[in-house]
Amino acid sequence: MSSAEQQRFDDQVLIRYLLGTLPEEEAERLDGLSIADDAFAWQLSTVENDLVDGYVRGELSGENLARFKKSYLSSPKRLQKLEFAEALGSFSARTATTAAQAIPATTAPGSEPKQESSRNLPARHWFFVPRLALQWGFAGSALVLLLAASYLFLENARVRRQTTEAQGSHAAFDQREQELQRQLNDQRATNASLAKELDSLRESHPNLDQLKTVSALLLPPTRGAGQIPTVSVPHGTDLVVLQLTLETNDFPSYRVSLKDPVTNQIVWYSANLEATPGSINKTVSASFWARLLKPQNYVLELSGVAPNGRAKFLSGYPIHVQIR
Amino acid sequence: MAELKKDWSLNAGAFRHFLDWLDEGVDSGGERYLEMRRRLVRYFDRRNCSLPDDLADETLNRVARKLEEKGEIVGASPAHYCYIVAKFVFLEFGRRAEHNQTSLDDNPGASRMMVGLAVPSRPDRDALAKEILFDCLDRCLGKLQPEDRELILDYYRGERRAKIERRYKLAGRFGLTMNALSIRACRLRSKLEICVSACAQRK
Numbered sequence: 044m045s046s047a048e049q050q051r052f053d054d055q056v057l058i059r060y061l062l063g064t065l066p067e068e069e070a071e072r073l074d075g076l077s078i079a080d081d082a083f084a085w086q087l088s089t090v091e092n093d094l095v096d097g098y099v100r101g102e103l104s105g106e107n108l109a110r111f112k113k114s115y116l117s118s119p120k121r122l123q124k125l126e127f128a129e130a131l132g133s134f135s136a137r138t139a140t141t142a143a144q145a146i147p148a149t150t151a152p153g154s155e156p157k158q159e160s161s162r163n164l165p166a167r168h169w170f171f172v173p174r175l176a177l178q179w180g181f182a183g184s185a186l187v188l189l190l191a192a193s194y195l196f197l198e199n200a201r202v203r204r205q206t207t208e209a210q211g212s213h214a215a216f217d218q219r220e221q222e223l224q225r226q227l228n229d230q231r232a233t234n235a236s237l238a239k240e241l242d243s244l245r246e247s248h249p250n251l252d253q254l255k256t257v258s259a260l261l262l263p264p265t266r267g268a269g270q271i272p273t274v275s276v277p278h279g280t281d282l283v284v285l286q287l288t289l290e291t292n293d294f295p296s297y298r299v300s301l302k303d304p305v306t307n308q309i310v311w312y313s314a315n316l317e318a319t320p321g322s323i324n325k326t327v328s329a330s331f332w333a334r335l336l337k338p339q340n341y342v343l344e345l346s347g348v349a350p351n352g353r354a355k356f357l358s359g360y361p362i363h364v365q366i367r
Numbered sequence: 368m369a370e371l372k373k374d375w376s377l378n379a380g381a382f383r384h385f386l387d388w389l390d391e392g393v394d395s396g397g398e399r400y401l402e403m404r405r406r407l408v409r410y411f412d413r414r415n416c417s418l419p420d421d422l423a424d425e426t427l428n429r430v431a432r433k434l435e436e437k438g439e440i441v442g443a444s445p446a447h448y449c450y451i452v453a454k455f456v457f458l459e460f461g462r463r464a465e466h467n468q469t470s471l472d473d474n475p476g477a478s479r480m481m482v483g484l485a486v487p488s489r490p491d492r493d494a495l496a497k498e499i500l501f502d503c504l505d506r507c508l509g510k511l512q513p514e515d516r517e518l519i520l521d522y523y524r525g526e527r528r529a530k531i532e533r534r535y536k537l538a539g540r541f542g543l544t545m546n547a548l549s550i551r552a553c554r555l556r557s558k559l560e561i562c563v564s565a566c567a568q569r570k
Contacts, residue, residue, distance in 0.1 A: 078450040089549045130500040135524040314396035
């Protein structure tokens with residue numbers, strides 16, 4: 044195994060492994076490396092990510108494309124991976140597009156003077172229409188009339204332009220508002236529809252390969268003998284997420300341990316956790332498997348971890364667990 | 368997986384011992400355990416097992432139990448020993464599946480699941496799911512350090528040659544070898560996938 048750690052595998056071999064086209068013996072060898080060899084495991088993950096991204100971008104073809112569709116996409120987990128790759132690809136593309144759109148937006152104002160001058164052309168043109176054919180008797184009055192007409196025309200054009208611009212702005216605002224409203228409605232419909240769909244999926248597929256989570260917010264424990272908060276955990280729950288509200292946020296990180304107060308046994312303990320903003324104060328989120336819990340009382344002991352790594356006990360958050 | 372070893376459960380002491388053993392002297396704060404579990408899940412999934420998470424947990428439980436019984440495991444590194452046990456779990460699963468004739472075609476639950484996830488003509492659901500995922504991805508990216516966010520978006524952007532060239536530049540900018548860069552990007556992506564998956568489930 045140690046020599047394998049130094050070896051970098053051919054990406055094409057790994058692609059064949061992922062698509063299930065390697066001979067069984069070779070596939071088994073790579074199975075072992077995928078678990079026991081760190082370097083191989085990371086290389087495999089890298090190649091797998093690129094393979095899925097390649098499919099999303101339409102870069103796969105021929106046998107690889109066929110195998111990918113038939114073999115790789117046959118598992119829900121790998122479908123999830125594909126969906127994530129699609130989202131990441133769209134996000135990158137949208138981010139790149141947004142950056143690109145910033146360029147024409149800055150040049151747009153520059154075009155304004157050009158439009159303005161073209162709008163003024165007919166007006167100027169009036170001044171230069173030759174009047175030599177007109178008789179001298181009409182010349183004076185015609186000139187006055189022309190001056191007045193020109194002034195009125197110019198004024199009219201200016202007002203019309205302002206009105207058009209104002210209408211254009213309003214139309215743009217209206218259009219933007221409508222667009223945002225439409226997006227909002229779509230989003231609401233999306234959320235509602237998805238929530239409904241998920242509910243029905245949960246009802247019809249209790250074994251869906253997804254975690255069922257119960258979460259609860261625990262307030263800082265009071266000094267008096269207050270009522271112990273009950274955390275209700277339905278049967279079949281995978282993960283329990285408890286958010287411990289901090290009284291003060293004095294430490295860079297925290298640790299939480301779940302203790303059985305009767306036996307004093309630690310049922311679970313966390314790695315170092317960072318506090319995140321909560322609705323009242325900052326909170327520390329502790330997540331553990333629901334199967335660790337029994338219907339009884341527990342205490343979540345919160346410790347603050349100083350920069351030098353020393354932990355200091357801060358407080359205990361008692362809970363009563365109800366399994367239903 | 369309820370049939371397997373249900374008479375034994377992992378207590379806190381055994382679990383702590385197991386974590387230490389997996390860490391091989393370097394405290395990873397549980398990261399090594401999570402990484403091993405992720406690898407096992409991927410292994411069982413590649414082997415087309417219908418419940419890869421359960422089989423991974425079963426593997427880890429068996430290893431922890433063996434460790435508790437023996438006190439130590441010699442002759443193989445922790446990761447390699449996990450693979451040996453995983454192979455047995457896989458073989459048992461295969462035999463049981465054969466015995467019960469459970470396959471994706473025969474297992475109504477599994478086939479329903481596949482139908483629910485893989486039917487091609489599902490434009491509405493696709494659109495909805497994509498919007499949710501996109502929103503979650505936005506949030507999860509927001510939780511990353513700006514440097515990491517920049518790295519992952521740049522690393523996975525572009526196509527073919529442009530992508531490769533971008534990665535070389537990126538490695539130079541972050542002062543990393545290409546290999547170290549790919550591992551860092553991979554870790555970040557894995558972290559993001561977990562975050563997005565958890566976020567999408569909450570919605």
